[in-house]
Amino acid sequence: MATVVSQVAVNQEKPVDREKTCPLLLRVFCANGRHNPISDYMRGGVPANELQMYTWMDCTLRELTSLIKEVNPDARRRGTTFDFSIVAPDRMNNRYTIRDIGNTMNGQRGVDDGKSLAMCKFEIGDFIDVAITMPGVGPASVRRYGSYGGGMRRNGDDFDRERRRFSPVRDRY
DSSP states (O other), rough: OOOOOOOOOOOOOOOOOTTOOOOEEEEEEESSOOOOOOGGGGGGGGOSSSSEEEETTBHHHHHHHHHHHHOOOGGGGGGEEEEEEEEEEESSSSSEEEEEEEEETTOOOTTTTTTTTTTTTTOTTEEEEEEETTTTOOHHHHHHHOOOOOOOSSTTTTHHHHHHOSSSSOOOO
């Protein structure tokens, strides 16, 4: 009887010898609570809040988080979220595109902590845009009801009450 063997090749990235490999200049732009508008990167311009770091392609998002916390004391609070994106030139058009690559949280381990720049398809010349969100800050719905929403309808009660109040046909019971 014939058997089929399935093999999955895991693409392991090669570790960078940081003693022998020259680091690259990484331009990081941070903003509180949101990403910088993509229009800030147009026509050769960049946002004013630039951090310049020398690092390697095997640098992880957790390492970037710790480097940002060194220069931004407000970001050291437990529960602060760092949302990372790559801003890269669009090869077809004369503009930039922004692509989410992951997020980290100060004081907690996450699935994106170990992602390296190489794993995120970062190319030399791209920018990193970071939205820093302090704990307890954000849209009211996220603060009050969690990231899944809800809480407003309480099993449909509020929805039914609103529908009855604004309905052109009044129930008379």
